[in-house]
Amino acid sequence: MPASQNAEKNARMKTVKCANMSGMSHFVDQLSLDITITHGEGSYLFDATGKKYLDLIAGWCVGSVGWGNREIGAALEAEAKRGTYVPPFLGSVAREELATILTDSAPGHMEKVFPCVSGSEAVDMAIKCARAATGKDTILSIQNVYQGHTYGAASVGDAHRRITGPVVAGFEYLPMPGRDADSAAILETLEKRLKKGDVAAFMSEPVWTNAGAYVPPADFYPAVQQLCRAHDALLVMDEVATGFGRCGTLFGSELWNLEPDVLCIAKAFTGGYASMGATLVSNKVYGRCKGIPCYSTFGWLPTDLAATTANVKIIVREKLWVNAKTVGEYFLSLLKPLEKLPAVKEVRGIGMLFAIELSDDLQAMDVQKQCADAGVIVETIGNALFCTPHLTLTKKEAEEGAGVIRKIVS
Numbered sequence: 001m002p003a004s005q006n007a008e009k010n011a012r013m014k015t016v017k018c019a020n021m022s023g024m025s026h027f028v029d030q031l032s033l034d035i036t037i038t039h040g041e042g043s044y045l046f047d048a049t050g051k052k053y054l055d056l057i058a059g060w061c062v063g064s065v066g067w068g069n070r071e072i073g074a075a076l077e078a079e080a081k082r083g084t085y086v087p088p089f090l091g092s093v094a095r096e097e098l099a100t101i102l103t104d105s106a107p108g109h110m111e112k113v114f115p116c117v118s119g120s121e122a123v124d125m126a127i128k129c130a131r132a133a134t135g136k137d138t139i140l141s142i143q144n145v146y147q148g149h150t151y152g153a154a155s156v157g158d159a160h161r162r163i164t165g166p167v168v169a170g171f172e173y174l175p176m177p178g179r180d181a182d183s184a185a186i187l188e189t190l191e192k193r194l195k196k197g198d199v200a201a202f203m204s205e206p207v208w209t210n211a212g213a214y215v216p217p218a219d220f221y222p223a224v225q226q227l228c229r230a231h232d233a234l235l236v237m238d239e240v241a242t243g244f245g246r247c248g249t250l251f252g253s254e255l256w257n258l259e260p261d262v263l264c265i266a267k268a269f270t271g272g273y274a275s276m277g278a279t280l281v282s283n284k285v286y287g288r289c290k291g292i293p294c295y296s297t298f299g300w301l302p303t304d305l306a307a308t309t310a311n312v313k314i315i316v317r318e319k320l321w322v323n324a325k326t327v328g329e330y331f332l333s334l335l336k337p338l339e340k341l342p343a344v345k346e347v348r349g350i351g352m353l354f355a356i357e358l359s360d361d362l363q364a365m366d367v368q369k370q371c372a373d374a375g376v377i378v379e380t381i382g383n384a385l386f387c388t389p390h391l392t393l394t395k396k397e398a399e400e401g402a403g404v405i406r407k408i409v410s
């Protein structure tokens, strides 16, 4: 989220006095709700008092198949019993199996996989690949978005750079089409910049999730892809948040018929049952960046691998992006009429990704608290409510969530 909004949110959190469980928390600054979760089941979370909440954030694009999934639990248990760590320099049947599923299902011609433990690491690796493969330094991206917390990833999305100081050199930012400027004007600037010949990649998300669920104008990405190809720059798609069904397609890149050269994944890839990410590249890119160091000690740990593989198999087998699209459209249709209320500026979204932008009359964090009191968990971005439910959300659950939100903002 943009730096100013983040600072504002942190300041408010400190005043919320959310030392949950009577001062037990050591993470006070990160908590905006005074709730301690003990477990989850499907689309619901339960707190330490036994209260049930409809979870409309699902770990911020992480949850996909629902909490407490038995199939994933069994896979985890079986692997934990085997209890064997396989270092990256030794082969693993399980690693190969998942890599094959990924390269077979990813858009474009993905043939090689760099394993890691998080979305930020996946983005860092993509920066290294783009620079090594092209021999160029400059990376272009969109301003005021979030693409991770490590210095490399925080430099791509520049949301945090004003807080963390000088970022990694070589990044330049374009305004967000549709929100900040006209798509055609941005494409013109992009073309001029690419013509200088020093750009390694254009790197961004297919839908701008953390900026507040902004869907690009339909003409934007196809033109970006064409321009990148024409000027020997790579197209890097950060699908950490949009991948694995979130946008109503298996990958968000499919929305714009993109064939990225490099793809970053994490979050819903694991369903929240593991800590894993990956950077996927084509053989062509890999051939040009072969020697770059990539050794992640805990990247694709066997237990994480077992859980993630089980999660991915469920998403693919059940085609959960179809539910994300149909129930997502239904949920959006229930929320859209809120735009008529003076307290609501805009309702937007795609698949299972939504933002309800509030006017100055209403504070998103107050609404978030009231929703939680009423048994529904939502997040906030700036002065918007943000929802990224599980891909398995049912119509009945969508009605329950929309009903509570509607009542509180009305």
Ligand SMILES: Cc1ncc(COP(=O)(O)O)c(C=O)c1O
Residues within 6 Å of the ligand: 118, 119, 120, 121, 123, 146, 147, 148, 149, 153, 205, 209, 210, 238, 239, 240, 241, 266, 267
């Ligand atoms: C688009 C995007 N990229 C990268 C990241 C970083 O992922 P992680 O928190 O797993 O490091 C995030 C996290 O929110 C994200 O939304």
